[in-house]
Amino acid sequence: MKTKFLELKNVSKSFGKVNALERVNFYIKGEPEIVGLIGDNGAGKSTLIKIIAGIHTPDCGEIYINGKRMENWSVVKSRVSGVETVYQDRALAMQQTIARNIFMGRELTGIFGFVKSKLQFAEADRLMRTIGFTSKVFASDSAVVNLSGGERQGVAIARAFYFKANLMILDEPTTALSLTEAQKIFDFIRQAKKGGSSCIFITHNIYHAYDVSDRCVVLDRGKIVMETNPEHTTAEQLVKDMQKIAHGKVREGINNGRS
Amino acid sequence: MADLEKKQNNLDCNQEFRRSRRGIINFLVNNRRALSVFIVFIILMLLFIIKNPKIFLHREIYEAIFRSLPIRIVLALPLVFVIVSKEIDLSFVSNMTFSLWIFAATAKAGWNPFLCMLLAILAGALVGLINGMLVVRIGLQSMMATIGMKFLLLGLVAGGSNIIPIPLTFLVNTPFYNTFVGKIGNFPVQMIWAVMALVIAMLLFNYHKFGSQISCVGDNLESSREMGINVATIKILAFVYVGIACGFAGVLSGLTYLSFYPKPGSPDELMLAVLASVFIGGTPTTGGVGTIFGAFIGACTIRFIETGIIEAGLSGFFTQFFMGLIILLALTSHKFHKSH
Numbered sequence: 001m002k003t004k005f006l007e008l009k010n011v012s013k014s015f016g017k018v019n020a021l022e023r024v025n026f027y028i029k030g031e032p033e034i035v036g037l038i039g040d041n042g043a044g045k046s047t048l049i050k051i052i053a054g055i056h057t058p059d060c061g062e063i064y065i066n067g068k069r070m071e072n073w074s075v076v077k078s079r080v081s082g083v084e085t086v087y088q089d090r091a092l093a094m095q096q097t098i099a100r101n102i103f104m105g106r107e108l109t110g111i112f113g114f115v116k117s118k119l120q121f122a123e124a125d126r127l128m129r130t131i132g133f134t135s136k137v138f139a140s141d142s143a144v145v146n147l148s149g150g151e152r153q154g155v156a157i158a159r160a161f162y163f164k165a166n167l168m169i170l171d172e173p174t175t176a177l178s179l180t181e182a183q184k185i186f187d188f189i190r191q192a193k194k195g196g197s198s199c200i201f202i203t204h205n206i207y208h209a210y211d212v213s214d215r216c217v218v219l220d221r222g223k224i225v226m227e228t229n230p231e232h233t234t235a236e237q238l239v240k241d242m243q244k245i246a247h248g249k250v251r252e253g254i255n256n257g258r259s
Numbered sequence: 260m261a262d263l264e265k266k267q268n269n270l271d272c273n274q275e276f277r278r279s280r281r282g283i284i285n286f287l288v289n290n291r292r293a294l295s296v297f298i299v300f301i302i303l304m305l306l307f308i309i310k311n312p313k314i315f316l317h318r319e320i321y322e323a324i325f326r327s328l329p330i331r332i333v334l335a336l337p338l339v340f341v342i343v344s345k346e347i348d349l350s351f352v353s354n355m356t357f358s359l360w361i362f363a364a365t366a367k368a369g370w371n372p373f374l375c376m377l378l379a380i381l382a383g384a385l386v387g388l389i390n391g392m393l394v395v396r397i398g399l400q401s402m403m404a405t406i407g408m409k410f411l412l413l414g415l416v417a418g419g420s421n422i423i424p425i426p427l428t429f430l431v432n433t434p435f436y437n438t439f440v441g442k443i444g445n446f447p448v449q450m451i452w453a454v455m456a457l458v459i460a461m462l463l464f465n466y467h468k469f470g471s472q473i474s475c476v477g478d479n480l481e482s483s484r485e486m487g488i489n490v491a492t493i494k495i496l497a498f499v500y501v502g503i504a505c506g507f508a509g510v511l512s513g514l515t516y517l518s519f520y521p522k523p524g525s526p527d528e529l530m531l532a533v534l535a536s537v538f539i540g541g542t543p544t545t546g547g548v549g550t551i552f553g554a555f556i557g558a559c560t561i562r563f564i565e566t567g568i569i570e571a572g573l574s575g576f577f578t579q580f581f582m583g584l585i586i587l588l589a590l591t592s593h594k595f596h597k598s599h
Contacts, residue, residue, distance in 0.1 A: 090479070090481065090482060091479075091482045091485065091486075092479065092482065093474070093475045093478035093479040093482060093483070093547060094478060094479065094547070095474075095478050095547040095548050096474055096475060096478055096547065100471055100474070100475065101475075103471075104472075104475050104482070104483065104486045104488065105472070105475070105483065105486035105487040105488040106486070106487065107468045107471055107472070109468050112467075113467055113468040113469070114462070114466050114467050114468070115466055115467060115468055115471055117466065141285065
């Protein structure tokens with residue numbers, strides 16, 4: 001088995017008195033895989049991915065990339081290691097073409113910095129096809145503002161994919177999207193995996209997570225409480241297990257209230 | 260790069276994804292704002308010609324217009340870049356006067372006019388650089404910063420020159436004069452310079468990394484920064500570009516009118532006319548999109564209205580009324596182009 005691409009060991013993070021994460025161990029395999037992060041609000045999912053993206057620095061714990069310990073983990077270091085966060089809409093320049101968005105800041109230029117527009121359009125065309133972006137209406141010279149929510153994320157995913165991101169982070173990619181739109185995003189993610197990119201995504205919808213992920217990680221109150229493989233457990237079973245955990249939480253809460 | 264081209268040949272065409280539009284339709288769609296202004300311009304010209312064919316079918320009027328129009332074109336084109344980046348520069352006419360003052364004073368002192376012109380352009384660029392620094396490094400809003408700069412420069416020029424005009428008639432028919440404002444046959448050379456400025460600006464805006472990145476910056480500042488675009492440099496460069504144009508326009512205006520005369524107050528009309536040409540050309544203030552060709556046509560339209568209305572027999576007092584009307588109509592029409 002290859003060395004793990006990313007490994008977090010005993011990572012903790014607290015905001016004031018709130019322990020957002022407590023001694024979390026988390027990893028992404030060396031080969032491409034899709035990991036779904038599941039958990040209630042406040043379970044620490046966002047904190048975890050923000051630590052991976054370098055936005056938050058952990059209070060304690062170690063971060064390894066390809067088996068090498070990383071000191072002073074930061075946004076820049078995370079980017080250099082090939083971690084790309086795909087934000088829903090915010091990452092795109094709405095009035096620009098798909099091609100321009102994909103090559104934003106990394107234009108393919110020839111002499112004197114002139115953009116090789118034809119090559120860019122051709123590359124964008126090819127890329128959108130590989131990622132499974134199907135549309136008869138839009139082409140790589142369509143403005144992003146005309147695309148639907150799912151398609152926009154497709155562009156953002158394509159961009160991360162094109163620049164060989166080892167790991168893509170999607171924060172609730174399917175929120176506020178229709179079923180078919182969400183399905184599109186999962187197709188993009190699967191295609192990206194075929195192309196060699198791993199992916200972590202956060203979702204509230206367990207069935208969504210089950211559809212697409214190789215591994216589901218359940219977080220509860222800052223701890224990883226369960227890690228399942230969709231091949232071994234059914235979604236129904238997972239839902240039951242999660243309800244048990246939630247019940248435990250409720251009961252505990254009541255007990256705490258009484259004591 | 261070879262790798263990229265290889266991949267390109269092995270297109271996975273099973274998936275349906277519409278091909279990019281090529282050719283004329285694409286051009287029409289991308290330039291629809293500029294073209295609609297162009298149509299307005301053509302209609303106006305036809306109206307003028309019908310109303311007063313004697314004047315509008317003779318070259319004299321065009322010669323007269325082509326003498327002063329280039330100054331506005333040179334000023335308007337770089338402004339598109341600044342406006343696309345969601346900033347504004349209101350100090351450009353003062354900057355032009357300032358550069359002209361530098362040019363006139365040094366030329367009068369007997370320096371080589373080509374060197375004087377270089378100095379004027381450098382002075383303009385320096386003012387642009389300061390504008391950019393104020394906006395990007397200090398974080399002032401560009402509108403306020405450049406209003407400040409406008410008064411500062413006007414005051415500097417007025418105080419420095421004591422409002423004493425400097426005639427530039429000694430330059431007439433020198434090689435320098437003929438290079439920039441001479442005539443080929445009856446055609447004013449400065450119009451050729453204006454067209455060159457147009458070509459340069461179009462290349463920069465449509466085909467260069469600079470144009471591509473400045474559109475992204477104006478469209479989504481945060482994301483551009485995250486994707487590694489040097490936002491600060493891009494914005495400063497846009498202001499410097501305006502400054503360079505001011506220097507060049509200053510020299511052109513000095514040569515065209517053959518004098519430097521700092522009239523306090525008068526620059527505002529030119530400033531508004533140039534800004535209006537950018538806006539009716541189809542560049543909105545919301546950032547991210549703009550058209551260079553539109554600004555060019557916009558400048559032509561406004562200049563022709565000014566002359567045309569008087570020549571068409573309407574009272575000159577109505578010029579501004581019609582200018583305002585056309586500006587409002589053009590802006591209204593852009594609303595309908597927003598999405599297709």
